[in-house]
Amino acid sequence: MPEGHSVHRLAQQFSDVFVGSAVRASSPQGRFAQGAELLDGMVMSRARAHGKQLFLDFSDGAATCSGVATRVLRVHLGLYGALDFGGDQTFAGASSIGAPRRIGEAEGSQIVGTEYVGPPEPVGAVRVRLVTDHGWGDLRGPTACEVLTVPEAELVIGKLGPDPLINQQGDRERFVQLLTRSKKSVGQQLMEQNILAGVGNIYRAELLFRQRLNPATLGSSVPSGAAASLWEDAVGAMNDGVRRGKIVTTGDPEVPHFVYQRNSQPCMRCGELVALRELAGRKLYWCPGCQ
DNA sequence: CCAAAATGTCTAG
DNA sequence: TAGACCTTTTGGC
Structure with a gap:
C-alpha cells in the first residue's frame, strides 16, 4: 500500500x-x-x-x-x-x-x-x-x-499534478496555483493526483499537521506562502520517505506519525485528542487543537 | 477458519 | 456517495 x-x-x-x-x-x-x-x-x-x-x-x-x-x-x-x-x-x-x-x-x-x-x-x-x-x-x-x-x-x-519527488522547475508555483484557485478544502485536494501527485492518506495527514493547517481550510483561503511551504515540506518529507523506505514524519521510527492512526490519543504538540472523520470515503486524521 | 482492513481509484446513480 | 475491484495479512472466534 x-x-x-x-x-x-x-x-x-x-x-x-x-x-x-x-x-x-x-x-x-x-x-x-x-x-x-x-x-x-x-x-x-x-x-x-x-x-x-x-x-x-x-x-x-x-x-x-x-x-x-x-x-x-x-x-x-x-x-x-x-x-x-x-x-x-x-x-x-x-x-x-x-x-x-x-x-x-x-x-x-x-x-x-x-x-x-x-x-x-x-x-x-x-x-x-x-x-x-x-x-x-x-x-x-x-x-x-x-x-x-x-x-x-x-x-x-500529462494529466497528473506536480510530484514533489520530481520537483522540477516551476512545480512549486504550479502546485500553489492549482491549490489556491479551488474552493475545495486543502484536506481533500491533497489526495487529488491532478493537484499533487504521489501524496496519499498518510502524507496528507502528516503534512497538514506539520504545517499547522486545518484540513477543512479552503484552498482559496490558503495564503500562497503557506501553500509554498506545504510544497517544500512535501519535498522534504517524501524524499526522507524514499531514503528510509517508510514514512516517518516525526523523526522517531518508534512513533512514526503525528496524527495518522492516532485518533483519540493526545496530540504530541498540544495535548488535544487527535480527531478522525471520514472525508470522501477516506479516513482523515488531524488535531483540532493546533491545526 | 473467516471477516475485516489496508498507504487507491474508478464508475454508476 | 456507494459499490466494485485487485490481493495479502491480521485478528478474532
Whole structure:
C-alpha cells in the first residue's frame, strides 16, 4: 500500500538492476498473459515514476537503427499491490537502495538469499514476473497494469499534478496555483493526483499537521506562502520517505506519525485528542487543537 | 477458519 | 456517495 515514495523506490530499483538487460516477461497468474507476450524478450530501457504510477520502458534491442520499438508498462499498485525482488549478488549489490526488498505494506522485510538459482516457484497470484540473468521481480495485486505506447504514457503523465519527488522547475508555483484557485478544502485536494501527485492518506495527514493547517481550510483561503511551504515540506518529507523506505514524519521510527492512526490519543504538540472523520470515503486524521 | 482492513481509484446513480 | 475491484495479512472466534 504505497504512496509516492514507495513507487519512486521501485523505479530506482528497476533502474539499478533491470535497465539495460533483456527481460523475460510472463504472467504466472494468467491475467496479464497478452501484455507479457508483448514485452517478453525486450530490453528495459528506462524506469521512472510519476506520483503513484510506475512507467517501465521496453525497447526492441535488435532494431535500434530503424526506430526503436518502444512499449511502456504502466503499473499502479493501488491499495494493496506489491512487488517482490530477488536475485544474485550482482543484482542485490547494484541496488542503491540496499538489498532487494518487498515494497508494499511490509516495506523493509528482507527476502534476498545468498545463492541465486533462478526465480522460485510463483507464490500466490503473480500478475507479472520479470526475469533477467541476475534476478527477478514479481508484481501482484496492482490496480493498473497495461502496455502503452510512448504517446499514451505521456498523456497519462500529462494529466497528473506536480510530484514533489520530481520537483522540477516551476512545480512549486504550479502546485500553489492549482491549490489556491479551488474552493475545495486543502484536506481533500491533497489526495487529488491532478493537484499533487504521489501524496496519499498518510502524507496528507502528516503534512497538514506539520504545517499547522486545518484540513477543512479552503484552498482559496490558503495564503500562497503557506501553500509554498506545504510544497517544500512535501519535498522534504517524501524524499526522507524514499531514503528510509517508510514514512516517518516525526523523526522517531518508534512513533512514526503525528496524527495518522492516532485518533483519540493526545496530540504530541498540544495535548488535544487527535480527531478522525471520514472525508470522501477516506479516513482523515488531524488535531483540532493546533491545526 | 473467516471477516475485516489496508498507504487507491474508478464508475454508476 | 456507494459499490466494485485487485490481493495479502491480521485478528478474532
